[in-house]
Amino acid sequence: MHQITIAAQNKWIRFNFKSREIIATFPSKFTNIHSANQTRNRIVAASDSRLLLFNTSNMELVSDIETASVIKSLTTHGDLILITSGSFRLNSHDPMVKVYDIRLKAYRAPIAFPYGAAFVTFHPRLSGTVVIASPYGQVQIHSIERPQDFSIVYTSVYNIGITNLQISPSGQAIAFVDMSGMFHLLATTSYPRFNRSPETVAMPSSYYKPDSNPVAIDDYTYPLNSVGMPHYTRLLLSVWPSNQVVNVARPPVSIEPPSAPIVVLKDGTKIYQFQGKHRRYQTETKSHKESKSSSYQPKFRSELERAGISSNNPNKLLENEDTNLHDISKAYKQLCIQYSKFGASDFDFSFFNKTCFSGLETQLDYAYLNSFLQILRYIPVFYNLAMNHVARDCPNDLCLLCQAGFLFDMLEKSRGEHCRAANLYQTLSEYPVAQESGFLPKSSQMKNGSNLSGIVQAFAHFFLETIYLQATYAQTIPENTITDDLALIYNERKVCLECGAQTQNRIAHFALDLVYDFVTEDTTFESLLESSLSIKFQNTGSCSMCHRNAPFYNEKVLERLPECLTISCNVAGPENRGFWRRQGAPRRRLNIFQGNDSLAIFNSEAPVYASEGLAEYELTGILAEVTDQSDCSHLVAIVKVPEDLEANKPSKWYLFNDFLVKELSEDEAVNFTPVWKIPSLLCYRKKNSVRDSFDKSWKESINKSVLYDATSINNVNQPYVFSEEDQLDENSLLAIDAEFVCLQEAEKEEKSDGSVRFIQPSQLSLARVSVLKAESGTEDCTTVIDDWIMTKQDVVDYVTKFSGIKEGDLDPRTSTHPLVPLRKAYRKLWVLLNLGCVFVGHGLQNDFRTINLHVRAEQIRDT
CATH class of the missing domain: 3.30.420 (Nucleotidyltransferase; domain 5)
Known part of the structure; x- marks a missing residue:
C-alpha cells in the first residue's frame, strides 16, 4: 500500500508516497524504456529490443523475451501483453500489434494496423477490447476475440503527430497530446464521465462578474437591438430545418356573387347555381403540369421511346439558383441511379449533363472517390504523368497510376457521356490496406455521421505516395519529375536536447495538412497556410547516440514547392468549420515567397512583380463535403477546367456531382458560407509554368x-x-x-x-x-x-x-x-x-x- 516502483536508468526505486521516503533500491543492468504492472510480474521494455518480466516483490528477472524490433509501447491485461514496435533510427512503426500470452509463453496472432502502431492500451470497461493509435492520429478500437469487429476514428493531427495517448477509467473519453503541445479529447457523449464512480468530478465554481451598467426592466427608452447576439458556432434553435416545416391549410377563398339567379327552395335554403369552374367553388392554387415537369428523376429511355418523346423535360437541377445558407442546393444533393429491367443503360444520364465533360457512375463500392479522381483528371501535371506512364510498358498488374491513365483517357474520349471507374476500384480493393484495416470502407458500409472527408484525405496521401513508388519502380517516369510536380520537399532536422546529436533528412510530402492549433478570429488563410508549411515541435524518443529516452527538437524547413499544391483542409470540429464560415471562400490566387530561411504567403489579388523565389498559384480544384440535416454526407468536385480543353475558351468552373455536371459561376464555386458545404481538399497549380498544359505526345509513343x-x-x-x-x-x-x-x-x-x-x-x-x-x-x-x-x-x-x-x-x-x-x-x-x-x-x-x-x-x- 502507498508504494510505487519507478524505473530509472539502470536501477529500480521503490517509493512510499505517504511517508515520502525511498524504501528500497534494486540495481538493474537494463536500460528501461517502458514498464507496466501485471498481477504477479513487472513488465519492462528494454532499449535493446527485449521484453523482461520481473518479480514484483524482489525485482528478480523471471523471463527474458526477444522481440524483432525496438518496443515503442506496451500494455497488459490478465495474461496478455500487447506490444507496438518499430525502428527509432528510421522513425518507423510496425503495421501490427504483437500479442504475447504469459501463460502459454508464446506469441498469439497479431492485430493488423497498417497505419503503423505507435500506442496501444486496453479499454477499461470493454473486456478484450484495445485502443490502437498511429503516430499521425488514426485511432482503431479493436476486439481481440472478434478480429472482424473494429472501428476507425480519424483525427486532425496527420501532419503533426501525437506523443501520448490515454483512455479514461470510465472508457468514455480518449485523450492524446500532439507534438505542438496541444491536448485533444475524443468522447462518446457530449458530457462524458471520466472516473468509474457515478459521482461527478468536483470543479471550481466559475466567477460571475455582474454587468457594470444594469438596465431597469421598466426602462422603455432602452433600445432592445443594443443587446448583441452571443457568439455561436452552431445553428440557432430559431432556424427550423426544412423537414420540420409544413405548409398549413390556406384560408378559404371568398365566394364571388354569381351572375346566375338564386334558386330558393321551399324550406328557405338559398343555393348558388354551379358556374362550371370548380366544384364547391374551389380555386386551383398549384399547377399540376408544373409539378410534373419539376421532377428531379428522369423517365427511362425505354419509357420515352414508348411515349414517342425525344427527351425528358428540362432539368431543374441544372438551372441557376440563389445559394441557401441552410438548405442544400438542388445540384449538390446526393444522386442515385434508378434501374429498369434493361439495366443502367436505360437510365437517361444526359438529363443530368449538358456539357462536353463526363461524369462518373455511383453504383460501385468506392464511388465516394469519384470527385477526387475528377479533380486529378483536370490537373495538367497529373494528367501528363498518368498518360505518359500508361503509354509505356508497366509490369505491375495492381498499378493505380495505370488505372488512372485508363480512366482519364476514357473520360476524354466519352465527351460528355457517363463513365465508370470500375477497374480502378476493383484494383484498389485488392490492396491489403483496403482489405484488412477498414481504411477504405465500401460505400454500402458508410453510415450517417461517417468522417467522409477524413477518409478521402487519408486516401489522398496513400494514393499519391503509392503512384510515386509505382512509377519509380516501373522506371516509366523520372523520379525527380514526379516530386517536382506533386511533392513538397522538406529538410527535416532532429536535435537531441540531452546530448545535442543532430540528424538531417530530405523527405517528400505529397499533400499538405492544415493545422488549426493557434487559429483565432483574426487568422487569415495565408497565415494558416504559412504556419502549416513551417513545422516546429518537440517530442520524446530514444536517441541512438546517448541511448536515452530524451526530448527532441524537430524542425521541417520547406526546400521546394511543387507544380501542383494539394492542401488537406482537415475540417473536423466546429472551431475549424467556424474558420471557413468566417473566410467565406478560399483564396483564388496565392503568392508564395521562399527565401533562404524565410517563407511568406500573401494574397495575389494585387498585381505582382516577378522575382526570384516567388511562385504564383491559382486555385484549380476543390473537393467539398456536402452534409444534409440528417448528417448524411457525400463529396462533390468543383473544378476550373483549363482553356486548352474548351477550344481555347476562357477557363470556367464546373460542378462534378458524380454523373451530374453543371457550369458554375466563379463566385458560387468558391463560396463556403453555407453550413452544408465544407472544403475537404484544395488544389492549386503554379501559373505560367512550362508544364501547365495537357501533353498529347503520349499518343505517338504507345508501347x-x-x-x-x-x-x-x-x-x-x-x-x-x-x-x-x-x-x-x-x-x-x-x-x-x-x-x-x-x-x-x-x-x-x-x-x-x-x-x-x-x-x-x-x-x-x-x-x-x-x-x-x-x-x-x-x-x-x-x-x-x-x-x-x-x-x-x-x-x-x-x-x-x-x-x-x-x-x-x-x-x-x-x-x-x-x-x-x-x-x-x-x-x-x-x-x-x-x-x-x-x-x-x-x-x-x-x-x-x-x-x-x-x-x-x-x-x-x-x-
Missing part, C-alpha cells in the same frame, strides 16, 4: 509490346498473338467477341401488385476475349487474341450455356487455358483502340461498357 506477349499466369503457351509485321491503324478491321461471368445476381423488389423494382443490376466480369484480324485483300481472318481472364472474386454463375466457360477454367491451379490478368487483356484492347483500329461484332456497346472501355461510334461496326 505495343503487350500485343506480342505470349506468356500466361499458369505457364500455358498462348498460341495467338500479333506479329510485329502487322500494320495496325484506322484501316485495320478486328472482329471481337467477349464472354462474361456473373459475380453478383441482380437485386430486385417484387411488390404486392405484381410490379418489380430493380435495386441493383447483375455484376458481370470479363472472362474471355477473342479478336480476329482480317487479312488485307482476302476474306481470311487470323486469330490474334484469345485471352482467358483470371478472376480472384467469387463467381456465382458461369453462364456456361452462352459463354462455354465452366468452373475451374478461370483458376490458374486447374485451368488448361492460357490465363492472363484483367489489366493485361484490357491493355491489349486499349492499345488497339488508340491505334485507331475498327472493331466488328454484335452488341459491342454493351460489351465495351462491361469491359469498361469507351469506344467511339466511328470505330465500331455493329453487326
Whole structure:
C-alpha cells in the first residue's frame, strides 16, 4: 500500500508516497524504456529490443523475451501483453500489434494496423477490447476475440503527430497530446464521465462578474437591438430545418356573387347555381403540369421511346439558383441511379449533363472517390504523368497510376457521356490496406455521421505516395519529375536536447495538412497556410547516440514547392468549420515567397512583380463535403477546367456531382458560407509554368509490346498473338467477341401488385476475349487474341450455356487455358483502340461498357 516502483536508468526505486521516503533500491543492468504492472510480474521494455518480466516483490528477472524490433509501447491485461514496435533510427512503426500470452509463453496472432502502431492500451470497461493509435492520429478500437469487429476514428493531427495517448477509467473519453503541445479529447457523449464512480468530478465554481451598467426592466427608452447576439458556432434553435416545416391549410377563398339567379327552395335554403369552374367553388392554387415537369428523376429511355418523346423535360437541377445558407442546393444533393429491367443503360444520364465533360457512375463500392479522381483528371501535371506512364510498358498488374491513365483517357474520349471507374476500384480493393484495416470502407458500409472527408484525405496521401513508388519502380517516369510536380520537399532536422546529436533528412510530402492549433478570429488563410508549411515541435524518443529516452527538437524547413499544391483542409470540429464560415471562400490566387530561411504567403489579388523565389498559384480544384440535416454526407468536385480543353475558351468552373455536371459561376464555386458545404481538399497549380498544359505526345509513343506477349499466369503457351509485321491503324478491321461471368445476381423488389423494382443490376466480369484480324485483300481472318481472364472474386454463375466457360477454367491451379490478368487483356484492347483500329461484332456497346472501355461510334461496326 502507498508504494510505487519507478524505473530509472539502470536501477529500480521503490517509493512510499505517504511517508515520502525511498524504501528500497534494486540495481538493474537494463536500460528501461517502458514498464507496466501485471498481477504477479513487472513488465519492462528494454532499449535493446527485449521484453523482461520481473518479480514484483524482489525485482528478480523471471523471463527474458526477444522481440524483432525496438518496443515503442506496451500494455497488459490478465495474461496478455500487447506490444507496438518499430525502428527509432528510421522513425518507423510496425503495421501490427504483437500479442504475447504469459501463460502459454508464446506469441498469439497479431492485430493488423497498417497505419503503423505507435500506442496501444486496453479499454477499461470493454473486456478484450484495445485502443490502437498511429503516430499521425488514426485511432482503431479493436476486439481481440472478434478480429472482424473494429472501428476507425480519424483525427486532425496527420501532419503533426501525437506523443501520448490515454483512455479514461470510465472508457468514455480518449485523450492524446500532439507534438505542438496541444491536448485533444475524443468522447462518446457530449458530457462524458471520466472516473468509474457515478459521482461527478468536483470543479471550481466559475466567477460571475455582474454587468457594470444594469438596465431597469421598466426602462422603455432602452433600445432592445443594443443587446448583441452571443457568439455561436452552431445553428440557432430559431432556424427550423426544412423537414420540420409544413405548409398549413390556406384560408378559404371568398365566394364571388354569381351572375346566375338564386334558386330558393321551399324550406328557405338559398343555393348558388354551379358556374362550371370548380366544384364547391374551389380555386386551383398549384399547377399540376408544373409539378410534373419539376421532377428531379428522369423517365427511362425505354419509357420515352414508348411515349414517342425525344427527351425528358428540362432539368431543374441544372438551372441557376440563389445559394441557401441552410438548405442544400438542388445540384449538390446526393444522386442515385434508378434501374429498369434493361439495366443502367436505360437510365437517361444526359438529363443530368449538358456539357462536353463526363461524369462518373455511383453504383460501385468506392464511388465516394469519384470527385477526387475528377479533380486529378483536370490537373495538367497529373494528367501528363498518368498518360505518359500508361503509354509505356508497366509490369505491375495492381498499378493505380495505370488505372488512372485508363480512366482519364476514357473520360476524354466519352465527351460528355457517363463513365465508370470500375477497374480502378476493383484494383484498389485488392490492396491489403483496403482489405484488412477498414481504411477504405465500401460505400454500402458508410453510415450517417461517417468522417467522409477524413477518409478521402487519408486516401489522398496513400494514393499519391503509392503512384510515386509505382512509377519509380516501373522506371516509366523520372523520379525527380514526379516530386517536382506533386511533392513538397522538406529538410527535416532532429536535435537531441540531452546530448545535442543532430540528424538531417530530405523527405517528400505529397499533400499538405492544415493545422488549426493557434487559429483565432483574426487568422487569415495565408497565415494558416504559412504556419502549416513551417513545422516546429518537440517530442520524446530514444536517441541512438546517448541511448536515452530524451526530448527532441524537430524542425521541417520547406526546400521546394511543387507544380501542383494539394492542401488537406482537415475540417473536423466546429472551431475549424467556424474558420471557413468566417473566410467565406478560399483564396483564388496565392503568392508564395521562399527565401533562404524565410517563407511568406500573401494574397495575389494585387498585381505582382516577378522575382526570384516567388511562385504564383491559382486555385484549380476543390473537393467539398456536402452534409444534409440528417448528417448524411457525400463529396462533390468543383473544378476550373483549363482553356486548352474548351477550344481555347476562357477557363470556367464546373460542378462534378458524380454523373451530374453543371457550369458554375466563379463566385458560387468558391463560396463556403453555407453550413452544408465544407472544403475537404484544395488544389492549386503554379501559373505560367512550362508544364501547365495537357501533353498529347503520349499518343505517338504507345508501347505495343503487350500485343506480342505470349506468356500466361499458369505457364500455358498462348498460341495467338500479333506479329510485329502487322500494320495496325484506322484501316485495320478486328472482329471481337467477349464472354462474361456473373459475380453478383441482380437485386430486385417484387411488390404486392405484381410490379418489380430493380435495386441493383447483375455484376458481370470479363472472362474471355477473342479478336480476329482480317487479312488485307482476302476474306481470311487470323486469330490474334484469345485471352482467358483470371478472376480472384467469387463467381456465382458461369453462364456456361452462352459463354462455354465452366468452373475451374478461370483458376490458374486447374485451368488448361492460357490465363492472363484483367489489366493485361484490357491493355491489349486499349492499345488497339488508340491505334485507331475498327472493331466488328454484335452488341459491342454493351460489351465495351462491361469491359469498361469507351469506344467511339466511328470505330465500331455493329453487326
